Amino acid sequence: MNEKNKEPFFHVVKRDALPWYQSIGIRIAAIVLALILCAIITTITTGINPIQVYQSIFIGAFGTTRKTWITLQNVSILLLISLALTPAFKMKFWNIGGEGQVLIGGLAAAACMICLDDKLPNVLVMVCMVIASLAAGIVWALIPAFFKAKWNTNETLSTLMMNYIATQLVAFFTIVWEVPKGSGKIGIINQDSNIGWLPQIFGSKYLLSILVAVIITVFMYIYLNYSKQGYEISVVGESENTAKYVGIKVGKVIIRTMMLSGAICGLVGLLLVGSINHTVTTTIAGGQGFTAVLVSWMSKFNPLTMVLSSFLIIFMDRGASEISTTFGLNHSYSDILTGIILFFIIGCEFFISYKLQFRKKAEKEEQ
Amino acid sequence: MMETKTAAVSMRNVTKTFGSVIANEKVSLDINKGEILALLGENGSGKTTLMNMLSGIYFPDEGQIFINGKEEIIKSPKDAFRLGIGMVHQHFKLIDVLSATENIILGLPGKLNIKEASAKIEEICRKYGFEVDPPQKIYDMSVSQKQTVEIVKVLYRGADILILDEPTAVLTPQETEKLFRVLRKMRDDGKAVVIITHKMHEVESLSDRVAVLRNGRYIGSMATKDTNITEMTNMMVGHAVTLNIDRPDPVDPKPRIEVQGLTVRNEEGILKLDNISFTANSGEILGIAGISGCGQKELLEAIAGLQPVESGTINYVENDGTREMLIGKDPLKIAEMGVSLSFVPEDRLGMGLVGNMDLADNMMLRSFRRGRTPFTNRKPSKQLATDVVHDLEVVTPGITTPVRRLSGGNVQKVLVGREISFAPTVLLTAYAVRGLDINSSYTIYDLINEQKKKGVAVIFVGEDLDVLLELSDRILVLCGGQVSGIVDARKTDKNQVGMMMTRVGGNEDHE
Numbered sequence: 001m002n003e004k005n006k007e008p009f010f011h012v013v014k015r016d017a018l019p020w021y022q023s024i025g026i027r028i029a030a031i032v033l034a035l036i037l038c039a040i041i042t043t044i045t046t047g048i049n050p051i052q053v054y055q056s057i058f059i060g061a062f063g064t065t066r067k068t069w070i071t072l073q074n075v076s077i078l079l080l081i082s083l084a085l086t087p088a089f090k091m092k093f094w095n096i097g098g099e100g101q102v103l104i105g106g107l108a109a110a111a112c113m114i115c116l117d118d119k120l121p122n123v124l125v126m127v128c129m130v131i132a133s134l135a136a137g138i139v140w141a142l143i144p145a146f147f148k149a150k151w152n153t154n155e156t157l158s159t160l161m162m163n164y165i166a167t168q169l170v171a172f173f174t175i176v177w178e179v180p181k182g183s184g185k186i187g188i189i190n191q192d193s194n195i196g197w198l199p200q201i202f203g204s205k206y207l208l209s210i211l212v213a214v215i216i217t218v219f220m221y222i223y224l225n226y227s228k229q230g231y232e233i234s235v236v237g238e239s240e241n242t243a244k245y246v247g248i249k250v251g252k253v254i255i256r257t258m259m260l261s262g263a264i265c266g267l268v269g270l271l272l273v274g275s276i277n278h279t280v281t282t283t284i285a286g287g288q289g290f291t292a293v294l295v296s297w298m299s300k301f302n303p304l305t306m307v308l309s310s311f312l313i314i315f316m317d318r319g320a321s322e323i324s325t326t327f328g329l330n331h332s333y334s335d336i337l338t339g340i341i342l343f344f345i346i347g348c349e350f351f352i353s354y355k356l357q358f359r360k361k362a363e364k365e366e367q
Numbered sequence: 368m369m370e371t372k373t374a375a376v377s378m379r380n381v382t383k384t385f386g387s388v389i390a391n392e393k394v395s396l397d398i399n400k401g402e403i404l405a406l407l408g409e410n411g412s413g414k415t416t417l418m419n420m421l422s423g424i425y426f427p428d429e430g431q432i433f434i435n436g437k438e439e440i441i442k443s444p445k446d447a448f449r450l451g452i453g454m455v456h457q458h459f460k461l462i463d464v465l466s467a468t469e470n471i472i473l474g475l476p477g478k479l480n481i482k483e484a485s486a487k488i489e490e491i492c493r494k495y496g497f498e499v500d501p502p503q504k505i506y507d508m509s510v511s512q513k514q515t516v517e518i519v520k521v522l523y524r525g526a527d528i529l530i531l532d533e534p535t536a537v538l539t540p541q542e543t544e545k546l547f548r549v550l551r552k553m554r555d556d557g558k559a560v561v562i563i564t565h566k567m568h569e570v571e572s573l574s575d576r577v578a579v580l581r582n583g584r585y586i587g588s589m590a591t592k593d594t595n596i597t598e599m600t601n602m603m604v605g606h607a608v609t610l611n612i613d614r615p616d617p618v619d620p621k622p623r624i625e626v627q628g629l630t631v632r633n634e635e636g637i638l639k640l641d642n643i644s645f646t647a648n649s650g651e652i653l654g655i656a657g658i659s660g661c662g663q664k665e666l667l668e669a670i671a672g673l674q675p676v677e678s679g680t681i682n683y684v685e686n687d688g689t690r691e692m693l694i695g696k697d698p699l700k701i702a703e704m705g706v707s708l709s710f711v712p713e714d715r716l717g718m719g720l721v722g723n724m725d726l727a728d729n730m731m732l733r734s735f736r737r738g739r740t741p742f743t744n745r746k747p748s749k750q751l752a753t754d755v756v757h758d759l760e761v762v763t764p765g766i767t768t769p770v771r772r773l774s775g776g777n778v779q780k781v782l783v784g785r786e787i788s789f790a791p792t793v794l795l796t797a798y799a800v801r802g803l804d805i806n807s808s809y810t811i812y813d814l815i816n817e818q819k820k821k822g823v824a825v826i827f828v829g830e831d832l833d834v835l836l837e838l839s840d841r842i843l844v845l846c847g848g849q850v851s852g853i854v855d856a857r858k859t860d861k862n863q864v865g866m867m868m869t870r871v872g873g874n875e876d877h878e
Contacts, residue, residue, distance in 0.1 A: 008442050011426045014385045226742050231735050234724065241718040244673055245710070246732045247699025357428065 010356045023352050030348035034341040041340070046329065053323055057334070060322025061315045069206040071318050073276065076213035077268060078310040081285075081292035083213075083220045084264030086301050087257045089293075090224065091237040093148065097159030099289025100166035101140045101262050103282070105269025107170050108136035110280040113189045113196035113273070114177055125196045129274055137266020138259045140166065145258030149251030163289070170282045188278050198275040209271045216264060221303040233257055265289075298346065316341065374436070375400045375528050375559035376421065376452075381430030383416055390416040393430070394585045396578055398528065403550060403560045405574035405591070407603055409804035411762075411774035413583040414563045415457075418530045422454035423447035434528075453521030454530040457802075459513050461505045468501040471520045484523075491522050495552050510659060511542040518549070529553065530561045535569060536801065539658050540832060540865040547573050565804055567596045568833060579603055604806050612812050612837040614857075615820060620648035622684045623824035624670060624793060629679035631665045639665040641848040643679070647824045649792070652815065654839030654856060655828040656864050662848040663828045664713060667795045670826070671710040672698045683708075683793070709791035711783055713798050713828075715775075719782045722771030726752040726763065729770055730785050755784030759810065776807030783814055794818050797828045812838055832861045844868055 018026075039050030061071045081098050088095035112129040120128070144158035179187045190196055201207040224230040236243045236253045243250050273280050291313060299305035320334025376398040383391045391413045398404055408414045419425045421432065423444040431438050434450045441447050447454075461470050472484045485501040492499050497515050505513060514534060521529060531550075535543045550560055550573065564570060570577060571591060578588035579602040586602050601607050624647040631640040640662045647653045655663055668674035670681055672693060682690040683706050691704055701708055716722040720729045731748035738744050752766040759780040763773055770778055779799065787794065796815065800808040815838070819825050829835045835842055836856055844851040844867040851867040 008426070008440075013428065017386070228735055228741055228743050231728075231731070231743050234728075235721055235732065238721040238723055239717055241714065242721050242732070245671075245698065245712065245718050247672075247697050247702065249697075 010358045012354050013357045015353055015355050018352060026348050026352055027345065030344040031341065034344035037344075038337045038340050041336075046327070046333075048327055048329075053327070056322045056326045057316070057319025060319040063322070067318070069204070071314060073206045073209050074318070075307075075311050075314045076209040077272065077276075078288050078292060078295060078314055079213050079306055080209075080216055080264060080268045080271075081288050082295040082299070082306045082310055083216050083303055084261050084268065085292050086220065086296045086303065086306070087224065087230075087233055088261045089296055090301050091233045091254065091257050093145070093237075093254060093258065094156045095141070095144075095159050095258065095261055096156060096290065096293055097140065097144065097162045098265050098292050099285045099287065100159070100163035101137045101265030102269045102272065102285040102289055103163075103166040103170055104140045105133035105137040105266030106273040106280050106284050107166070107173060107269070108132035108266070109196070109270045109273040110177075110186070110189060111173070114186075117190050117193060117195040122195050126198065126274070129196055129198075129270060133266045133270035133273075134263045135266070137262040137264070137269060139262070141258040141262025141265070142255065145255045149254045167282050170280060170284075174281065185281065186279050189273075189280075190278070196274060197278060198271070205275065208275050212267070212271060216267075217303050217307060224301070224303070229253075229256070294342075298342075312341070312345075313338070373400050374398065375434070377433040377436075378417070378421070379431045379433070381417065381420060381427045381432065383413075383420060383425060383427050389583050391420075391427075391580075392583045394580070394583070396585055396588075398559045398561055399576070400527075400559050401554055401557045402575045403554050403562060403573055404588075405570040405577045406561055406563045406580065407570065407577055407599060408580035409603055409806055410776040410802070412580040412603070412804075414580055415532055416583075417580070418454060418532065418561065418563065421447065421528075422452055422530060448524050448526070450528075451526050452528045452530070453524060453526030455514065455517045455521060455532065455534060457532045457536065459517055461513055461516060463506040464504065466502050466504050467499050467508075467516045467519075470505060470516055471523050475524070488519060488523060491519055495522070495549050495556075497549060510537045511539075511545075514538070514546070522553075527557070528559045528561075530563075532563045533565070533802070534562065535564060535566060536830070537659050539868055540861060541869065543569070565802070565808070566831060566833075567599065567805065570599065571596065581605055600805050603804065608806060608809070610805070610809070612809070612834065613816050614838065614840070615816065617648065617651040617840055618820070618822070620651045621686070622646045623649045624826070625680075625682040625684060625690070626670070627680045627682075629666070629669060629681065630677045631662070631669055631674055632677050633665065639848050640669070643848075643850055645843055645850065645853060647793070647826050649824045650819060650822045651840045652819050652825040652827050652838060654835040654842040655826060655845060656832065656835050656842050657845035657851075657868055659830065661845040661868075663797060663845060665848075666845070667710065667712070667797055667826065667828060669694075670793075670795060671708060672696050672701050706793070707789060707791045708793045709786035709789070709795065711779075711786050711794070711796040711799055713801070715778050715782050716771055719786075720770050720778065723769050725769055726756065726761075726766040726781060729781060730755070730788075733785065733789065751785070751788055752781075755781060755788070759784050759814070775802045776804055779803055779807065779811065783811060787814060787818055790821075791818070791823055794823050794825045795828075796826070798830060799827065800834070801830065808834075832864055836861065836864070 042048055042050040042053050060067070062068045081102060085095050085098050109129045109132060112125055112132050116125045116128060140162050144155045144162060147153040147158055148155045174184065174186055177186050178184060198208055201211060224233070232248050232253050235248060236250055240250050272284050277284060295306055295309045295313065299309045316334060316338040320331055323329055323334055324331045374397040378394055378396045380393045380395055381391055382393055394417055406414050416425060420427050421441065423441045423446050426442060432441060433439065439450055441450065462473070468481055468485050468488060471488060488499060488501050491497065497519055499515055499519055505516065508516070534546060538546065554560055562574065574591045576588055576590055577594065577599060579586040579599065581603060597610065600610060627644050629640055629643040633639050643666065655666070657663055665674050669676050670693065676694050681693040683693055684690055691706065693701060712718040721732070727745060727749045730751045731743060731745065734748065735743050749766060755761060756763060756766060761777045761780045763777060770781055773781065783799065799811050799815070803811065815825055815827065827839060836859070839856040841853055842856045842859065842864060843853045844864055846868060854864065
């Protein structure tokens, strides 16, 4: 090898399908490496003992029973939105309108609580809330789906625009319903009568969302993998031509799938307003409609993996608030840590499909 | 005829693996100057991978490559060009909206000088007898013209080692002959030419030497004049094969599909089928010949219910003579009518199958609606997948392997296997053996013949005229969306069909 043109230092080689324990091993190694890198960066930039930081992240998420419940509840909400988006993504329909679909579902629930509290008995109000929020989510998803199915419009743009419309509508109704006038917010709805407050399960106000999340996770797993409709979604997502070839009506599948997607988002809105916050604000979805896109993709559209992904993100987020108060660090600091961890988790996928072959090794093999 | 040649390229012990799949194992191959080498091998035998390593697309895991006697490391296509290696790929790598000249000089360093470049292109064309119009846009070109641009592009960069991957797959016999004339001229000019092809007649008429790969290993090479098709095939396959296409006489042919005055426009409103009329009979193979893009795709898709029709009728005739109109019905409706119509489309992974799904799930595509529950039943499709793998000798790690991981021939077997599994009465096939090696091709011909014997009306769109002439009972020749004629395949010859393909009168004319 004495020419000017040397063999490259390494080149990329495709790997075999790894056995499951190895691919899990790579992922664990990636998380460990990410934590080490985070520790080094923490020490260098802040001088704080990284073990203490990790400890307080854990305390932030699981420090008390209440904290644990809230963490689990937040995981449920993020998981539910991710599950809602997944069938659409599997169909290669880029629904980034989860945020708006959740918001409008929440607004519909709030509207029922505010307008019907003295007209109907509590149970009927709740029934109306369920119907209204599901319907609102469905409509918000149906509009982009219809345009896509009919005229092949770009759903990325239309779902995104629907988000802004939802935000503006919530802002508008905040002014209409603000209590007290001039405060710019709605405040807790029906604080005295508790009308429209979804029931507590086993005396816990957190359990309802968690239970719904468990049910929807199981449902979605079965729906996507074992139902005829789930099969149609996969075929449409992989190739529209194949779908047409076997007589699947692509437009119909798009509309049906988005209605399901929107319905689950509307359900999340209902939980956020009826069970968790008892009020509605423009930020009630808190950007989770977008975080859910990440969760869904990171989990490769597998509902069971999504449980872990959404847990990781919520865990870091909860821990973040804790370290920002304990150590006086900015909240963005934990975003940096989350970023590093996500980078490693997503980056390690490369090493699951490929390996690097280095020059030295290649030469040795030649001899 | 040949004196001792000097090697332009010597590959020594070249190995390339993709995961556990060994694409090439210790291949040592010489490519000589002033010689046309035909590289033969079945699908998945590693021909393209080997040539891709030469042209810098892949990097070998092991082994050495000598160019003109000097060891070289080829890291990228740029290195390959520097060493005078040029490859014309099966799928053209041209930019539609640019002109021929712009495509040819794309990516080259130096000042952009269209005039100078055009002059140089014309000089190359004169030298070898190419016909290229430098300012013509690619989207205005026929397939053969695009290919010419690809070859000129490679020569423009000073290549003297030229690799062509299945260059004749999309050409008419006349265009193929033109290409061969050019290649011979390049050989006489001292260039080294490698051609990858599955068409044995071409190997015989064009190449000076053949080299055979099997399962990624180099089997041997010999002078073309000292060998014959049977010997080459046996080397490729590894055991003796018989190369006769059976043509049993049709038994009791009855009209099955009647097409009258069919006119179809594509999405852009371009006339693709112009007043087509014919009848396909049961127990008979109707071959469809024509330059690619002459309406073959639209014709089959119109029958299958996938193509909106402007005017005309397509009737399905039952055994008792009752007619059912197929136009205006989608594939699901046609199936619900009780018409068992199988369709092997040209685009296997983009239409006939789902590449990312496994064999079993692909078997379910046609039948997943069966059963009253909202859930799919995977048991029958798993059984069907196992049967197809066994009966058609599909090479696959298992029925849970995604079909895109299979080689072309095996993908086709899976597709054909599924389509004939539900006892069709009509079988439509588009380029059923495109890209398939000789062994797989004969398996497919046998399967089609079996269907014919069962009384199925087969419509076989093909591109290899030799095969069409041997396999079909009648041949319908399409030309620019019109029926150029329907001939008895037993009584016609290649020349007649070739002429009908280019023009009803016989004038050569590209649209």
